[in-house]
Amino acid sequence: MTTIETSTPLAVESSSPPVRPSASPGRVAFRQFLRSPSGVCGACLLILIVLGTAIGPVVYPVDPLDLVGGPFTAPSADAWLGTDYLGRDVLAGLIYGGRASLAVGAVAALITIAIGLTVGALSGFFGGAIDAALVKITEFFQILPPLLFAMVLVTLFGQKLTTITLAIGAVSWTSAARLTRAEFMRLRNLDFVKASRAAGAGDAYLILRVLLPNALPPVIVSATLAIGVAILFEGGLSFLGLGDPNTMSWGLMLGQNRNYVLDAWWAVIFPGAAIFLAVLSISLVGDGVNDAINPRLRRRM
């Protein structure tokens, strides 16, 4: 139905590269990620850890809360990684506790990013009074010491895994919000945003389709890292005795056995190592994501 038709085609400059179908930004970034050694190592390690917690019970069907033997049994054929101060199986604890720790990490990171993106996007897009108010709120949350604040929340609302997850999300979204706000402010003045507006784009389209996707790269990197931070956080809370006593997690194992580290190193070292490896693998993945996204950013700008 377009009536715009021009009869005489001009000689158009031939310098344009041919159209490659696989040039979508997501695929380009993924290929780049596969070229980052740290990213690939981290991803492999992380997949191993996740697989271990997923199929572990099949290979090693032991209930982590059962008392399988005497306390402080050294690693043996019966209990591969020994037992803890109550006589519970450490390996079973690692498997089931890993599920809880990783889930807390992932969900808390999601909450962190969801709050951070929303607050940062509204703040950076609308500016003015909305921005001023949201910045005040962000600053308020930022000056609270996060661990202390999370402890208060958990004490107030109960030592349950859901509360702990929400508390971690509630105390750690501020940096994602600031990051998103800064990106929105930078992007807001770019030509393609003005051009979209000039073509009649509404606020929702501008926020969701124009600004958000372009603001996402650094947020994705920080989201990856947020998972690791949340796992550490859960560990820290449990270590301080504020974990969920009814759900096995790496932090809980560490917290409950730390006083007996000289009698039974295995009950402390193994969960500690699990946390370390999980956080390490996530940081490596974050590194790889950063490598995958940033060269593209630089080329594009």
Next chain:
Amino acid sequence: MSTLLKVENLSVGMRGSTGVVVPVLENLSFAVEAGRTMALVGESGCGKSMTALAIMRLLPEDFVVTSGRILLEGEDILSASPKRMRSLRGNGISMIFQEPMTALNPLFTVGDQIGEVLRWHSGVGLAEAEQQAIALLRAVQIPAPEQRVKAYPHQLSGGMRQRVMIAMALAGRPKLLIADEPTTALDVTVQAQIFDLLADLQKETKTAIVLITHDLGAVAELADDISVLYAGRCIESGDADSVVSHPCHPYTRGLLDCVPQLKLGPRPPQAWSDLAEIAGMVPPLGARGPDCAFLARCREASELCRSRLQPALEPITDDHAVSCWRKSELAA
């Protein structure tokens, strides 16, 4: 000819950090006839882009319209609601930007971006939008549009992207297209192609064009009318042939003197920005006095000019107006 856009005594100011409003545009008036091309000409910093953005109601945050009216088919768009303004953008007026490399969203295909505009303004579905996007790409003479519709901006050259921008700007079937230095970022051969394309499209669609440019060669060829801006004021305006062949304002004369080979066709923009023949610089924002803005650089300045305020833009013939105290002497 009916008047499509009428800008009346438009003044725009920039609010500084201290709250003082510094004038950026002063008392600007011009009109654009339906289906015709008006050129806005002037040195860098004289306020051409701000004029365009004021018409789009897309001025940067610190900039405010301090007085005047902007009428699109008689409707005052300065008092239009945000909702009304959104539907006017793209459909009533649209704009193409100077820098094609950054004026497209890098994360979506050009088909997506053109299709989106089509869907806002004509409510077509996804599949139909893609077909129309291909037709538009063909109309702006992009080869193999069926494939290019799936290309990301970084896969296209500057000239191609500017064509995509033009397609996107035309997708809402605007009555007025503002082209803010559409070729400055492109090399010379491509510049000529883009100007030809604009002229061809205008013949087809009867879209009025406000062409902002440094390229007086293109102005002489394409424009029906010209407004020359200096330091945020319109100092000469009128029929393009009349202004180019009989410039009266010393500044317009200076501009034209800078392009001695005007008749040899378009010239690279560098030749423009030096303005070798006009000594001095445009007075910076906030340093503009109440007297003739060009006084400090004017070779024709007399005692009379120094003792008076900014001259009004007054007609010297039916289709030619000049803002200069000595216009009658200079026109003679």
